[in-house]
Amino acid sequence: MKLILGIAGSTVAVVAATAIGLHASSEDHSYRPQDSMVLGGYEGWWNATLVAGSSAGLPKETVAVNTTSNQIVDASNRAKNDAGQTTLISDVHFDVVPDPSWPKNSVVIIDTSSKKVIDSFPVDEKGWPIYSEESNPQ
Numbered sequence: 001m002k003l004i005l006g007i008a009g010s011t012v013a014v015v016a017a018t019a020i021g022l023h024a025s026s027e028d029h030s031y032r033p034q035d036s037m038v039l040g041g042y043e044g045w046w047n048a049t050l051v052a053g054s055s056a057g058l059p060k061e062t063v064a065v066n067t068t069s070n071q072i073v074d075a076s077n078r079a080k081n082d083a084g085q086t087t088l089i090s091d092v093h094f095d096v097v098p099d100p101s102w103p104k105n106s107v108v109i110i111d112t113s114s115k116k117v118i119d120s121f122p123v124d125e126k127g128w129p130i131y132s133e134e135s136n137p138q
């Protein structure tokens with residue numbers, strides 16, 4: 001009787017360990033953005049938080065405009081950010097005037113004080129930046 005229970009117990013342990021091992025090895029650890037993820041905004045030199053030094057010459061306020069929709073999709077205000085506050089799009093009062101010279105399927109970063117495009121980058125249909133070999137050397 002002890003022999004039968006011992007064999008049955010060992011069999012259950014082996015089957016359980018195999019099932020756990022198969023499950024663990026089948027997990028997909030690759031990163032894929034989800035459609036439902038909230039995009040926290042675009043990061044770049046125009047809205048960087050300085051570790052040390054002066055922010056002289058950096059824009060005090062910017063908007064990011066998607067050139068496909070001509071809508072403001074992000075905003076940054078240095079004073080609010082330095083105070084630890086989030087800048088909402090509704091916090092920035094800026095009228096978008098589409099310019100035919102803006103790159104298509106992109107986001108343009110506009111300094112609200114000068115109304116000039118200070119940077120741009122291509123994006124996909126969901127607004128995710130598109131990195132090319134030229135812009136992302138390895």
